[in-house]
Amino acid sequence: MVTMNLKLLTIVAEAVLEDRIVRDLRAAGVTGHTVTSAHGSGSRGVRAGSVGGGNVRIETVLRPALADQFLEVLAERYFPHYAVIAWTSDVSVLRGGKFA
């Protein structure tokens, strides 16, 4: 069985940002993602998204270099304005060749 060592990038943001973040992922070359609805609070207090609309948890598996690159995109475009948090972790992926 062939597995590849890739990165799992998880982004938690207000639900209204989902389309925009997914568009940015596509533009960066990321071809797959998974979204779950969430709620919660962040270090700025209750996230704006918690009142009306909630949060989304966006996950995508990608090459380490692209994960770092997309963290920069998030840091530039979202962090100054929105309660977005993001983290990466090491994953072993089956059928790794299909990931960006």
Place this chain on the structure above:
Amino acid sequence: MVTMNLKLLTIVAEAVLEDRIVRDLRAAGVTGHTVTSAHGSGSRGVRAGSVGGGNVRIETVLRPALADQFLEVLAERYFPHYAVIAWTSDVSVLRGGKFA
């Protein structure tokens, strides 16, 4: 405090496959799992499950050998036919003795 080093296996699939995958997990000896509803797109374009029914994100914590073994099951039974993706990561688990 006793923690055990185990594997977290995450499987994203069309929602219609949930029962079948959970049955396969049980048959492999996995005694616990967590399911969240999801949507998203994969490298084959929008996942079939995104239109009507959505996706599921199935998680389970298990011994490394069993994680590898179940990845093989997924590769054989699901990957040729369905837009299933799966990855494993290292986790430290409290009350580890209860996991398969």
Place this chain on the structure above:
Amino acid sequence: MVTMNLKLLTIVAEAVLEDRIVRDLRAAGVTGHTVTSAHGSGSRGVRAGSVGGGNVRIETVLRPALADQFLEVLAERYFPHYAVIAWTSDVSVLRGGKFA
């Protein structure tokens, strides 16, 4: 880009426990968390929460020492009475300074 090596703590519990666990997280100094609704079964059979109310999956990113400390809290206050499971994993976090 500055990333910090932190721990992702994931807790799966009956939905009725959400407020109590979040209160305990706050009391331990954890300032942010994300909750998704879930269902599933555990090693004690179908989780009580699966029938009416479901489960929650609570995630939070925190310093390693605090992650260990909170696992102890869970082990003491919840494990003897509830079908709670919890695990930690290594994550690289952007804007790490905001985490407890």
